[in-house]
Amino acid sequence: MLVKLMKYEFKATARMFLPMYLIILALALINRLFMELNGYSTSFRIFPENDMIQSILSILTGATMTIYILGLIAMFFISFIIFVYRFYKNLMCDEGYLMMTLPVKPSQHIWAKLHTSMIWSVATILVFILSLFILLLNGDGIQWMVQNLPFLFHNLIKGFFETELITQFHLVFFIIEFIVLLVVSNYSGIVFYYACLALGHRLSKKHKILYAIGAYLVISFVMQIVALILMMFAGIFLESIVLSPTALGHLIMIGSIILSAAEFVLFFFITHSTLSKHLNLE
């Protein structure tokens, strides 16, 4: 069931993501074209340097570059809006009549949307990197990579295995902690918005979005205070104990993971309880 739900999630959201990705990549391509006309990879310049028409070209190049950068920022922003909007529209508006009568548990609905959002997040980052490649990568760059990357990589691996076993252990652990934190905080970040929508839905019949925004502001504020208090306690606690930097680093990482996980559980619970017991579709 979860896989089926995710399949339809992708179908529904691809219509929004794929055009956006294509636009970004097209913008990168257009920018690259302008850059080449200005002699980026070769020394070919289509117009002589001091010609007035070159000034126009330079202005155009600058303008398209600005549009591309704005586009990148917009892409990340819009991706996020799509996740949140999709949850609201599909489960809490008219389509909710269709979705919530499926022989599916509410938790499966939430997980399907969370996993799909996660995958699109990764895709957005990949598109961002791809657009950079389109923009910047040329023969010189490739040559540099081919010449230097294997060497750098080899040195990195060699350096790793030359350190003490315990250092290797810590390094690997830090990398794992970092990835886990990234994933958990991504999930908890998204489910936080779901919970705000759920609370808005529950608290008001006519002003659901307004209450959702209110919930967002209140919860954000409370989370910040809680984080502050936790940091104060952590500071006091750490003053009375002597810790090596590595141990401290691990403590912070694991502490952050636990905090994110706790947030995730709380917001998942709020969302789930609203969908399963307090749903009131109009």
Added chain:
Amino acid sequence: MENILECRGVSKIYTQFPALNFTNLTVKRGRIVGLLGPNGSGKTTLIKMISGILTPSSGSISINGIPVGAQTKNMVSYLPERTYLNDWMKVRDIIDFFSDFYTNFNKEKAYDMLKRLQINDGDRLKTMSKGTKEKVQLVLVMSRETDLYLLDEPIGGVDPAARDYILDTIISNYSENSTVIISTHLIYDIEKILDDIIFINQGNLFLAASTDEIREQHGKSIDAYFREVFRC
């Protein structure tokens, strides 16, 4: 199991406003039941609770003896009053969607009905009129071979010819073991196909009896009796 639906002490209270306050209600298999009552009497609230998209404030509802949940949603086919289909899909997409999630969805039956209604499976839901969308929804609901059909105002916004077609579809497509609960105002049109009647008024169960009993006891049509009972 003879009783397809059992409601026990079910109520729904919206911040001190009781929308529904039932005692007990049982509905048997193989009956076409009319859920009748004035606007705001609680018909849709009851139907939503049976279909699982609204939770009772108290009491329990069970279908085939199983409490409302993911399992009973497979046994219930619900047609809401509003259109709930996602606009971006084509007709064949939503049919694939239904047959993907519901094991008891009969694709051939659905395509057959659509053909008779002259609805193309490649049409986008977005481009359809409200009436056509409602017909598509009805086709989807009636193509499921389930124990309980819940139809909320199925003939409300439709022209008289389509009304007849819908009533015929309802009768010819439900199996003997299934029950159909139809909530409507248009009692006159629907009276002829109803086996049982449930009257609701202001959230309270007023009457639950068979159509014949009511007609004999009061010597008039259900439509006339309704007007008498709920006179403004």
